[in-house]
Amino acid sequence: MEARxxxxxxxxAMVVIGGRxxxxxxxxxxxxxxxxxxxxxxxxxxxxxxxxxxxxxxxDFTLVxxxxxxxxxxxxxxxxxxxxxxxxxxxxxxxxxxxxxxPGQATTGPPDSRRRPAATEGPVLHPFExxxxxxxxxxxxxxxxxxxxxxxxxxxxxxxxEREREEDRGRRRLAAVLRQPLSVPDFATGRLATSTxxxxxxxxxxxxxxxxxxRLEHPYVIGGQEIQPAADSVFRPSEELIVVFLVYNxxxxxxxxxxxxxxxxxxxxxxxxxxxxxxxxxxxxxALPGERYFNRTEPQRFNPAILGPAFDPASGxxxxxxxxxxxTEFPEGEYRLVIRITDQVSKQSLERHxxxxxxx
Numbered sequence: 325m326e327a328r329x330x331x332x333x334x335x336x337a338m339v340v341i342g343g344r345x346x347x348x349x350x351x352x353x354x355x356x357x358x359x360x361x362x363x364x365x366x367x368x369x370x371x372x373x374x375x376x377x378x379x380x381x382x383x384d385f386t387l388v389x390x391x392x393x394x395x396x397x398x399x400x401x402x403x404x405x406x407x408x409x410x411x412x413x414x415x416x417x418x419x420x421x422x423x424x425x426x427p428g429q430a431t432t433g434p435p436d437s438r439r440r441p442a443a444t445e446g447p448v449l450h451p452f453e454x455x456x457x458x459x460x461x462x463x464x465x466x467x468x469x470x471x472x473x474x475x476x477x478x479x480x481x482x483x484x485x486e487r488e489r490e491e492d493r494g495r496r497r498l499a500a501v502l503r504q505p506l507s508v509p510d511f512a513t514g515r516l517a518t519s520t521x522x523x524x525x526x527x528x529x530x531x532x533x534x535x536x537x538x539r540l541e542h543p544y545v546i547g548g549q550e551i552q553p554a555a556d557s558v559f560r561p562s563e564e565l566i567v568v569f570l571v572y573n574x575x576x577x578x579x580x581x582x583x584x585x586x587x588x589x590x591x592x593x594x595x596x597x598x599x600x601x602x603x604x605x606x607x608x609x610x611a612l613p614g615e616r617y618f619n620r621t622e623p624q625r626f627n628p629a630i631l632g633p634a635f636d637p638a639s640g641x642x643x644x645x646x647x648x649x650x651x652t653e654f655p656e657g658e659y660r661l662v663i664r665i666t667d668q669v670s671k672q673s674l675e676r677h678x679x680x681x682x683x684x
Contacts, residue, residue: 366488367455370421373501374481385410385484385500386464390553392520394546395511395572395642399474402508403543405553408484409464415486415498418460420467423453424478424506451478457487466555470543475510479503511572516672519570519642521663523554523678527568527646546570546644557680561651567661567678568646571626574637575670582637583668584626586645592618593658609662618659621647654682 373381391404406420429448452471459465485499511517528550534542544551551568559565567588574582589609594602594616605617626643628635635641645665658681666673 362488366419366485369497370419370455370483370485371453373483373485373499374421374423376501378501378503381501381503382499383411383501384413384486384498387482387484387500387502389480389482389502389504391506392522392544392553393509393511394519394570395517395640396472397640399472400508400511401470401472401543402506403468403470406467406469406482406484407464407555408458408460408467410460410498413498414460414463416460417487418458418484418498419487420456420458421453421481421483421485422456422469422471423450423481424471424473425450425481427477427479427505429479458484468541468543473508475508475512478506478508480506514573516574516665516667516670516674517572518665518674518676519572521567521569521676521678522551523557523680524566524568525552525554527551527566549644557678558683559651559680561654561656561682561684563651565649565651565661565680566646567663568644569663569676570642570644571665572642574626574643575667575672576638577669580628580636580638581669582627584643584645585666585668586624586626587664587666588621588623588647588649589662589664590618590620590654591615591660591662592655595657608664612660615660618654621649651682656682656684 386407386409388407389404390407391402394401394403404422406422408418408420425448429450451473454469454471456467456469458467480503482502483499486497488497509517511519522544530545530548530550533548534545539545542550544553554566571584571586574584576582589606591611593614602611603617605611606620609617611617624645624647626645631643637643658679661678661680663676663678664673665676
């Protein structure tokens with residue numbers, strides 16, 4: 325879909341939502357046209373901020389971006405959370421604009437002037453861009469959404485801009501811009517792979533499938549479960565460390581047998597003296613400088629006998645793995661969790677590393 329059309333579609337959706345918020349009272353065509361034109365102008369202003377030079381970007385909000393990567397039917401799915409906190413004044417509502425561009429795409433200048441290279445015509449088409457209306461009721465606000473992209477390198481741009489209000493006409497709108505690279509992995513290679521390892525606050529089993537109207541705001545629903553990602557990687561001893569991830573492409577035998585083993589090993593930044601003997605490190609693992617092996621949990625096994633005959637990796641169904649560990653026995657400090665996944669059929673293995681902190 326053309327980039328400008330995507331923004332227009334987002335604005336059209338806001339017009340519909342705005343009409344619903346006004347209640348049962350019908351709006352005449354002139355009122356709807358005025359609302360739509362106002363929202364289109366707001367959308368253009370948001371995109372103009374994304375196109376402006378980096379050294380002119382406003383910073384009236386603190387923006388924090390978090391994303392994960394999951395295998396999709398086509399390309400890679402990127403669920404994300406944008407955390408938004410006003411630095412001073414808290415406006416009641418804003419627009420959130422998210423865009424993924426290929427490196428080097430021409431985006432500087434007014435939105436209507438963005439063009440492809442001279443050999444082609446029409447506006448620049450970004451692999452993804454979307455605009456969302458948001459309410460800033462109790463900051464910081466966490467907005468969860470998602471999109472799919474082909475594997476590769478992108479430039480991510482996030483813009484938040486205060487909504488227009490009649491009583492504030494003529495005042496500069498509060499806004500902020502965040503730019504950073506985004507490298508999207510390829511899960512379609514056929515090799516053993518995993519999604520991002522997600523640190524979670526909780527994992528909820530749903531009563532049934534989400535309606536399509538609710539899917540947009542719940543990008544972390546996987547199968548019949550919803551993951552609530554943790555706000556950060558700092559935990560109290562009274563809390564539980566929950567990690568969740570998906571394993572892709574296990575080796576299948578001719579009779580559809582597969583066998584995965586997942587190990588969880590914890591290393592801690594040590595405060596012991598050099599004369600204290602370090603604990604033994606399991607074979608194949610390496611302690612980084614300043615670390616000591618702390619402990620582990622019992623390995624997990626995933627095969628047809630455990631997951632049941634209905635589970636079919638040949639259809640692309642991933643193995644959902646994870647662990648919940650109470651932190652009561654973890655002293656205050658910084659830790660590294662090493663997750664080792666071994667394909668017992670092919671003898672391939674890979675590791676994933678997750679850092680976290682335990683703090684009273």
